[in-house]
Amino acid sequence: xxxxxxxxxxxxxxxxxxxxxxxxxxxxxxxxxxxxxxxxxxxxxxxxxxxxxxxxxxxxxxxxxxxxxxxxxxxxxxxxxxxxxxxxxxxxxxxxxxxxxxxxxxxxxxxxxxxxxxxxxxxxxxxxxxxxxxxxxxxxxxxxxxxxxxxxxxxxxxxxxxxxxxxxxxxxxxxxxxxxxxxxxxxxxxxxxxxxxxxxxxxxxxxxxxxxxxxxxxx
Amino acid sequence: xxxxxxxxxxxxxxxxxxxxxxxxxxxxxxxxxxxxxxxxxxxxxxxxxxxxxxxxxxxxxxxxxxxxxxxxxxxxxxxxxxxxxxxxxxxxxxxxxxxxxxxxxxxxxxxxxxxxxxxxxxxxxxxxxxxxxxxxxxxxxxxxxxxxxxxxxxxxxxxxxxxxxxxxxxxxxxxxxxxxxxxxxxxxxxxxxxxxxxxxxxxxxxxxxxxxxxxxxxx
Numbered sequence: 001x002x003x004x005x006x007x008x009x010x011x012x013x014x015x016x017x018x019x020x021x022x023x024x025x026x027x028x029x030x031x032x033x034x035x036x037x038x039x040x041x042x043x044x045x046x047x048x049x050x051x052x053x054x055x056x057x058x059x060x061x062x063x064x065x066x067x068x069x070x071x072x073x074x075x076x077x078x079x080x081x082x083x084x085x086x087x088x089x090x091x092x093x094x095x096x097x098x099x100x101x102x103x104x105x106x107x108x109x110x111x112x113x114x115x116x117x118x119x120x121x122x123x124x125x126x127x128x129x130x131x132x133x134x135x136x137x138x139x140x141x142x143x144x145x146x147x148x149x150x151x152x153x154x155x156x157x158x159x160x161x162x163x164x165x166x167x168x169x170x171x172x173x174x175x176x177x178x179x180x181x182x183x184x185x186x187x188x189x190x191x192x193x194x195x196x197x198x199x200x201x202x203x204x205x206x207x208x209x210x211x212x213x214x215x216x217x218x219x
Numbered sequence: 220x221x222x223x224x225x226x227x228x229x230x231x232x233x234x235x236x237x238x239x240x241x242x243x244x245x246x247x248x249x250x251x252x253x254x255x256x257x258x259x260x261x262x263x264x265x266x267x268x269x270x271x272x273x274x275x276x277x278x279x280x281x282x283x284x285x286x287x288x289x290x291x292x293x294x295x296x297x298x299x300x301x302x303x304x305x306x307x308x309x310x311x312x313x314x315x316x317x318x319x320x321x322x323x324x325x326x327x328x329x330x331x332x333x334x335x336x337x338x339x340x341x342x343x344x345x346x347x348x349x350x351x352x353x354x355x356x357x358x359x360x361x362x363x364x365x366x367x368x369x370x371x372x373x374x375x376x377x378x379x380x381x382x383x384x385x386x387x388x389x390x391x392x393x394x395x396x397x398x399x400x401x402x403x404x405x406x407x408x409x410x411x412x413x414x415x416x417x418x419x420x421x422x423x424x425x426x427x428x429x430x431x432x433x434x435x436x437x438x
Binding site: 003004005006007043044045046050051052073075076078079080086087089091 | 222223224225226262263264265269270271292294295297298299305306308310
């Protein structure tokens, strides 16, 4: 049976940079929309991808050099009008990484754009970005998801700022600290204190048993 | 470009029947797995479906006679081993309907099976059912979703029983009623009282402005 459907994956890759929540965009090498900024994406290759998650991992590796620590299926976008080449379906994923893992080089020329100032993108990529940002906000209020934007060790102030960047609102410090015990995914690292211009701050990390696994693999 | 990917939709259709949460299964007419019970599903038709939601609506209408009041994208399942015909991808949806809308006839020969006793299904349909049941439970605790399993007017006792069937646990009546105001999606219907063998019970309905819309259309 000949279905004539273009099947691809797209990835919204979030990071925190310069105090802003940003995503990775790349200039398209080929038509349609050659030269325009778009999400990292590509065809599913039935001859070599185990499933659509493997396709997303391959695309991320090839286009950003990254093996993502957290990659979750977002939503599947489809229809006859989203791609000028014909009826298409894209399984969208999102990922979160600490900025230090994103090292542009001569071959991997991606750009970081603030979620709050994403330019007009081809296909329905703006809709995909909006959907991913909403999912990230919704899940951040009750999971350890934001920790994946931080380095391994971080202070409570850094964690609060990360939530603030994602949610787009200032949080009251005393309320935030009072709620932390409810989110029992943190552990203080023994003897790890950061000295700074302010008073010394205890360093925390995500409890190993509470790290999010890749949802696709645990469904 | 020839991708050789089979692209389909599958639907997990929930209802409440005989005091149990059930799903609709159909005997497959064609190979593979002809004669076996499976989820309602079918190919995406790029020549006539607007998007994958339209495919799911078409499949539901053709196989169950139903225009669903609530249909939400669940997850996309894919890979090289789930279908003996080759690499395949299925966009799965779930829907909830009141039992009265499901009227089997000579042409539409679907069956209702308790979620707790679903038989072995072909493809990865058991995995899809498990995923849908988990989503339903997770969303039921904080949305009006379960109301879609009830007739238009219902008593608070019926609503509590519906939550109990979905969650699989008995709920304390006084705790349930105390929490209802937090879930402000109900309204008492003026002068609508059900007389029964017990004392008269006020009838309620879902507030029109709080009905869930089809997620696909509002993304």
